[in-house]
Amino acid sequence: MTQEILPPLSASVHVKPASWRFGLRLWVPLFLLWLLLIPLLILALPLLFIASLVFRFSLWRSLRAANGVLAATRGSQVEVDNRNTRVFIKLH
Amino acid sequence: MNDNRRQILDMLAQGKINSDEAERLITALERSDVPAARDTSNVKYLRVLVDANDEQEGPTKVNVRVPMQLLRAGVRLTGFIPDRAREQVNEALRKEGISFDINKLTPDNLEEMIEHLRDLSVDVDNERAKVRVFCE
Numbered sequence: 001m002t003q004e005i006l007p008p009l010s011a012s013v014h015v016k017p018a019s020w021r022f023g024l025r026l027w028v029p030l031f032l033l034w035l036l037l038i039p040l041l042i043l044a045l046p047l048l049f050i051a052s053l054v055f056r057f058s059l060w061r062s063l064r065a066a067n068g069v070l071a072a073t074r075g076s077q078v079e080v081d082n083r084n085t086r087v088f089i090k091l092h
Numbered sequence: 093m094n095d096n097r098r099q100i101l102d103m104l105a106q107g108k109i110n111s112d113e114a115e116r117l118i119t120a121l122e123r124s125d126v127p128a129a130r131d132t133s134n135v136k137y138l139r140v141l142v143d144a145n146d147e148q149e150g151p152t153k154v155n156v157r158v159p160m161q162l163l164r165a166g167v168r169l170t171g172f173i174p175d176r177a178r179e180q181v182n183e184a185l186r187k188e189g190i191s192f193d194i195n196k197l198t199p200d201n202l203e204e205m206i207e208h209l210r211d212l213s214v215d216v217d218n219e220r221a222k223v224r225v226f227c228e
Contacts, residue, residue: 057172061171061172062172065165065168065169065171065172068165068168069162069165069166069169071161071165072159072161072162072164072165073159073162074159074161075136075137075157075159075161076157076158076159076162077155077156077157078154078155078156078157079153079154079155079156080152080153080154080155081152081153081154081155082149082150082151082152082153083149083150083151084149084150
């Protein structure tokens, strides 16, 4: 069983409302979002550490679990198609 | 008793092998009898397909693919639920008539469940919607 360790690095988003002639195809670089969030996480680490001592939870385990959930979303796909709109989202 | 084991015992009785050799052979035989570990790695996604026909919205198709890893990660998160909260969840479930103990929800049990999900296919078909849930 292989386990993903990296969160989704990009997302494909296709949107095509029925009124539009052509649909919108977007490639969303999610890795940029993670790069922006890393400094925020580093800044929040002391607060998280204090919270872990007060509420008695393992900070390392919590961060690993949160990363595990994020990483597990890779490969998710949602497609909705009705007469008004067609939406497709896929996490890579 | 299977044929191989009987054959080893016959060889021991006939003096063709000694007791140490028989023991080694039986141990090797038992090792080969152990079924291979359950491989759930080929069950990668839970797929939900909905084909609805709403009077106002018209025909709608929904196709959702959820990675099994997300299910596994979610179960790992249950380890963070405090004991008191677990009891409250169990009690709430009991009140709803669901006899389920979330303490028994462990990654090992989940693998077993995923193993069973491999052959699962749920089809709901009525005049307004068709729903299909399966693993792939």
